[in-house]
Amino acid sequence: MPLADDLAAAGVAAGSTVALVVAPVGVALAWDGGARQLPGDVSVLAPELARLDVRWTWWSARESAGPLVAVAGRAAGRAGPRLRACWDLAAVSRLLHGTSREDAAAVWSAHRGLVEPPPPRGELDLLDLGDEDGSAIRPDGQLSREWVAGGWADDLTRALRWAELALEVQAAQESALRALPDPRSEARQPPLAVLTAYAESGAALLALELEHDGLPLDRDVATGLIGAVTGPRPVDESHATAQRRGRDDAVLRLFPDAGAVDLRNPAQVRVMLARIGLDLPDTRSWRLEPHAASLPPVAALLAWRKAERLSTTYGWSWLDRHVGADGRLRGRWSAAEGAGRMSAQAGLHNMPAELRPAVRADPGWVLVRADLGQVEPRVLAVVSGDAALATAAREADMYAPVAAALHSDRPTAKVAVLAAMYGQTSGPAGAALRDMDRAYPRAMAYLRTAEEAGRAGTDLRTYGGRLLRLSRVRVGDEGDMSFDDRYPPSAWGRFARNAVVQGSAAELFKAWAVTVRAGLAGSPGRIVLCLHDELLLHVPAEDAAEVSALLVTALQATARWWAAGSGVRFVADVAVGESWAEAH
DNA sequence: TCGGTCACGTA
DNA sequence: CGTACGTGACCGAG
Numbered sequence: 001m002p003l004a005d006d007l008a009a010a011g012v013a014a015g016s017t018v019a020l021v022v023a024p025v026g027v028a029l030a031w032d033g034g035a036r037q038l039p040g041d042v043s044v045l046a047p048e049l050a051r052l053d054v055r056w057t058w059w060s061a062r063e064s065a066g067p068l069v070a071v072a073g074r075a076a077g078r079a080g081p082r083l084r085a086c087w088d089l090a091a092v093s094r095l096l097h098g099t100s101r102e103d104a105a106a107v108w109s110a111h112r113g114l115v116e117p118p119p120p121r122g123e124l125d126l127l128d129l130g131d132e133d134g135s136a137i138r139p140d141g142q143l144s145r146e147w148v149a150g151g152w153a154d155d156l157t158r159a160l161r162w163a164e165l166a167l168e169v170q171a172a173q174e175s176a177l178r179a180l181p182d183p184r185s186e187a188r189q190p191p192l193a194v195l196t197a198y199a200e201s202g203a204a205l206l207a208l209e210l211e212h213d214g215l216p217l218d219r220d221v222a223t224g225l226i227g228a229v230t231g232p233r234p235v236d237e238s239h240a241t242a243q244r245r246g247r248d249d250a251v252l253r254l255f256p257d258a259g260a261v262d263l264r265n266p267a268q269v270r271v272m273l274a275r276i277g278l279d280l281p282d283t284r285s286w287r288l289e290p291h292a293a294s295l296p297p298v299a300a301l302l303a304w305r306k307a308e309r310l311s312t313t314y315g316w317s318w319l320d321r322h323v324g325a326d327g328r329l330r331g332r333w334s335a336a337e338g339a340g341r342m343s344a345q346a347g348l349h350n351m352p353a354e355l356r357p358a359v360r361a362d363p364g365w366v367l368v369r370a371d372l373g374q375v376e377p378r379v380l381a382v383v384s385g386d387a388a389l390a391t392a393a394r395e396a397d398m399y400a401p402v403a404a405a406l407h408s409d410r411p412t413a414k415v416a417v418l419a420a421m422y423g424q425t426s427g428p429a430g431a432a433l434r435d436m437d438r439a440y441p442r443a444m445a446y447l448r449t450a451e452e453a454g455r456a457g458t459d460l461r462t463y464g465g466r467l468l469r470l471s472r473v474r475v476g477d478e479g480d481m482s483f484d485d486r487y488p489p490s491a492w493g494r495f496a497r498n499a500v501v502q503g504s505a506a507e508l509f510k511a512w513a514v515t516v517r518a519g520l521a522g523s524p525g526r527i528v529l530c531l532h533d534e535l536l537l538h539v540p541a542e543d544a545a546e547v548s549a550l551l552v553t554a555l556q557a558t559a560r561w562w563a564a565g566s567g568v569r570f571v572a573d574v575a576v577g578e579s580w581a582e583a584h
Numbered sequence: 585t586c587g588g589t590c591a592c593g594t595a
Numbered sequence: 596c597g598t599a600c601g602t603g604a605c606c607g608a609g
Contacts, residue, residue, distance in 0.1 A: 262605090265606090266605085267590095267605095283590085284592085285592075305592080309591085309593070309603090312602085314602095318602095337599080337600065339599070341595085341599065341600070343601075345602090346601090347594095347601075347602075348594095349594055349595075349601070350592085350594040350595090350600075350601060351594075352592095352593055353593090371595095418597075423597060423598080491598095497597095497598090498597075498599075499598080499599090502598065532594080532595040533595065534595080
């Protein structure tokens with residue numbers, strides 16, 4: 001009997017939650033009131049699984065969906081069935097509990113309210129096993145270290161137990177999310193936090209697909225761009241050294257007595273600059289910029305820095321390490337980092353704009369780019385419930401009405417809004433900030449509340465329910481506090497003020513992205529890059545118009561539930577081109 | 585070999 | 596002295 005019919009007969013309704021565990025020997029499914037063991041290779045089972053209309057629950061997309069994503073692309077072809085709705089316990093755990101780890105041990109301990117155990121290491125230590133007796137849960141309530149290390153994969157009976165535990169965690173996570181207050185001015189079902197869990201789970205799956213599919217990059221174009229800055233690809237190490245020397249000398253010649261100054265050593269550069277009369281606290285480019293016009297050596301140094309950046313971070317070794325033979329740039333993706341933004345390695349998120357011409361569609365395909373306009377101030381209008389700011393956010397350009405309300409010009413209005421969200425304390429925004437307080441009191445109060453929570457060490461949640469852990473741990477008995485080591489106390493307030501806006505915007509963005517992904521089902525087009533407020537899609541040329549429309553309708557559909565009742569409008573700018581640069 | 589600092593790319 | 600992120604070169608401690 002086909003699996004779909006089997007599950008239907010077993011009472012699994014469309015859209016219901018089914019836990020999925022993928023083991024080498026087969027697949028285990030568990031749902032409320034039933035279970036199945038499906039022996040066999042996942043590559044054979046994958047297409048049928050992908051066609052089922054259920055919400056897959058897995059410990060993490062990487063563990064369970066990884067094999068399916070790899071198989072679906074290969075076996076089913078580019079337009080084959082894709083996994084649909086899911087519930088990613090690791091992603092939701094990060095949302096609900098504000099933890100950073102995604103291993104099952106951390107997910108489980110957060111679920112049971114236990115101390116987070118040490119992260120699993122590569123190899124099992126006998127000491128780890130303690131008095132484990134082979135069962136999944138230890139006497140102390142933690143997950144078995146053996147199971148966490150992959151012991152669930154030994155046979156289908158264990159895989160099924162692993163699926164049943166996933167089902168338990170899912171139910172607890174969902175009811176905890178349902179218990180959170182719905183922040184929308186028009187509360188609806190399902191609650192916003194549950195919808196956010198769906199989106200965060202989908203984003204974790206999307207992250208895996210981004211890793212698998214890669215970003216199309218034309219090696220020849222990239223070679224031309226890099227070569228124009230650094231010279232031709234060096235044939236050996238001495239050639240590379242000579243190229244570097246040539247670039248260095250062109251700068252050093254312009255400084256008197258520069259001699260053997262190492263341009264890569266900021267201390268030496270600072271001394272060198274002092275000799276031409278520039279006494280600066282550091283040598284950062286924004287400090288040098290004002291002197292570039294009057295001092296040719298400084299202009300040369302800044303140009304050198306740009307070239308050096310390209311040759312070290314985005315040069316030949318970058319190309320060799322991260323671009324595959326198939327012309328795809330691949331790096332590891334994370335669906336939620338810190339405040340909740342996606343992040344990516346291999347330079348995918350910080351590639352210099354000069355290299356964008358190298359991001360090129362395959363022949364017969366195009367890149368469709370869409371970015372959200374003024375997303376953070378619009379998000380602030382939604383999350384703070386500020387009626388006046390929401391009215392401004394009904395416009396395509398919301399800074400125009402803000403400028404009118406502040407009796408200022410548009411640039412000043414923009415700086416004032418950004419300054420409020422980012423916690424800027426100095427500069428020319430001061431007066432405009434006081435006007436902001438008068439015009440948008442609820443938005444400003446919302447930000448101030450977040451800042452005070454940051455300073456006081458009180459946990460916060462984003463609009464979608466992401467826990468921002470701001471509480472400080474008491475370290476010594478003298479009461480010295482240590483928060484996250486990254487932040488000095490002076491920055492805690494600014495961090496929190498920004499995190500509630502940036503994190504909520506990231507939730508909207510991911511909800512949009514997974515809606516777009518769903519809209520691409522059955523077509524060969526793919527999302528190939530997520531960049532905080534920008535999506536880049538690789539699609540057949542003949543699909544360009546349809547996909548462009550999808551990007552807009554998906555945003556409207558997302559905003560309907562995300563910003564329900566706020567009146568805030570979200571806008572996207574869409575463009576099509578052969579390259580990323582052209583699609584701007 | 586490691587962590588800290590500086591620097592800089594993107595949003 | 597606006598926030599977030601990832602990356603690489605250099606330095607000094609171990």
